[in-house]
Amino acid sequence: MLLRFDHAAVDPLWDDLNLTLDRGEFLAILGPNGVGKSTLLNTVLGMRPLTAGSLSVEGKVGFIPQQRMFPEHLPIRARDLVSLALEHRLFRKPDPKRVDALLAQVGALGIADHRVSTLSGGQQQLIRQAQALAKDPDILLCDEPLLSLDVHMQQKVVKLLHQRCQEGTGVVVVTHGINPVLEYVDKVLYITHNGNVLGSVDEVMNSQTLSELYQTEVTVTRINGKVVVI
Numbered sequence: 001m002l003l004r005f006d007h008a009a010v011d012p013l014w015d016d017l018n019l020t021l022d023r024g025e026f027l028a029i030l031g032p033n034g035v036g037k038s039t040l041l042n043t044v045l046g047m048r049p050l051t052a053g054s055l056s057v058e059g060k061v062g063f064i065p066q067q068r069m070f071p072e073h074l075p076i077r078a079r080d081l082v083s084l085a086l087e088h089r090l091f092r093k094p095d096p097k098r099v100d101a102l103l104a105q106v107g108a109l110g111i112a113d114h115r116v117s118t119l120s121g122g123q124q125q126l127i128r129q130a131q132a133l134a135k136d137p138d139i140l141l142c143d144e145p146l147l148s149l150d151v152h153m154q155q156k157v158v159k160l161l162h163q164r165c166q167e168g169t170g171v172v173v174v175t176h177g178i179n180p181v182l183e184y185v186d187k188v189l190y191i192t193h194n195g196n197v198l199g200s201v202d203e204v205m206n207s208q209t210l211s212e213l214y215q216t217e218v219t220v221t222r223i224n225g226k227v228v229v230i
């Protein structure tokens with residue numbers, strides 16, 4: 001077991017959260033703005049304490065933060081940032097081939113020598129992904145990893161996350177849209193100001209469950225296999 005929340009709470013955001021994550025599992029976390037999804041990731045990172053209950057974390061944690069631009073005048077190339085994320089030994093820099101492999105994995109080899117501050121928001125997001133993968137994490141936390149990415153790049157990133165799952169990593173994705181990850185999600189945690197529900201996509205993303213969570217009538221339907229919430 002990589003992660004375990006037992007009756008966990010961060011007052012006043014959410015409480016009575018019960019959740020486990022095993023190796024190779026893909027968890028999507030959904031919910032309205034400001035409900036505390038990023039805060040939940042921060043508890044795993046040890047940056048935010050629980051106010052009740054318990055949390056155990058096993059293994060190395062990688063983190064892809066919600067998009068934030070790198071400082072405007074940062075005089076560092078993309079490949080240097082990824083290299084810095086790899087393990088350094090005295091007088092021995094990380095193998096450049098390893099850096100290239102990480103950049104290639106996220107589709108960013110072509111921008112390896114660009115200064116990060118000159119990259120677009122989406123390109124900077126790819127560099128953050130390569131940094132997160134550098135530590136070969138057991139748990140990969142992703143906060144809106146598809147933001148600012150075009151459809152092609154979104155698909156590439158989702159496939160990469162799925163591949164990590166198949167290799168045994170537990171993947172946690174905070175997202176406002178379930179559809180890009182629908183195919184690969186094992187379970188969904190839906191948090192609202194009225195409580196939270198954990199289950200399979202079908203158990204959570206249905207009219208009855210979301211209506212109860214939002215305490216108002218919500219219709220969930222499928223169009224061409226995609227989940228549409230009205």
Ligand SMILES: Nc1ncnc2c1ncn2[C@@H]1O[C@H](COP(=O)(O)OP(=O)(O)OP(=O)(O)O)[C@@H](O)[C@H]1O
Nearest residue numbers: 013031032033034035036037038039040066174176
């Ligand atoms: N460092 C902080 N100090 C105080 N309050 C914070 C801090 N970070 C977040 N908050 C507040 O905690 C609440 C939850 O924020 P959080 O970012 O976890 O929500 P979220 O569900 O991820 O939202 P979104 O979907 O908009 O990204 C918000 O009301 C936010 O203003």
